[in-house]
Amino acid sequence: MIGLSAVLVMLFLGRIAGISGITWGAMTGPLSERGWRAAFLLGLLAAPLLVLALTGTAPEQTVPSSMPGMIVAGLLVGFGARLGSGCTSGHGVCGLARLSPRSLVAVLTFMATAILTVFVLRHLP
Template sequence: MATERGSDIGWRLCFLAGLLAAPLLLWAVAGIGKPSALQTSPMLLITAGLLVGYGTRLGSGCTSGHGVCGLARLSFRSLIATGLFMASGAAVVFVVRHLLGA
């Protein structure tokens, strides 16, 4: 028996609404996570978001997907990906803190 699959726009909109509403609700109810002003340009944030999306697609998954689920499944590809994520992060921190002096 085949079931007809409906559009997935509903859950996608609910997910997006939850991403926006959850921190605001937590701040309003518990006073945790007070919203702060961004210290960077919107264009830099958009570029960073696009690069994260591209990297996720290029790496066949996100850092937490490879690091948590992939390693738990003993996936060799996830082991390599997680090692590369960690090495890249360490290299960027070294360059920014020690070579650029930021």
């Protein structure tokens, strides 16, 4: 479904379905590009409601409970995604689908640092 969505965006809108670019562009991009981006974000926001309607149960999740941790995580993810021109969707799905060498480097880099971070946080004393 994630792949189909990325294809919908390409076929109908001719754009990359990168969530970081869509998020930031919905607020700061050219006016002609803001509408579909804001609508995309509304669709993301509405997704749990559709899941609830389809399955009859609300999605379950467990979010880390450290508030300082989540703030640092948000800052790093936002800063890194914009500096690095993309996140998991832009580089990981759309970029790899385009066989972009930049995206391959980005994906290998963020997978490595994410795995290392989890290792340090969970397995080092």
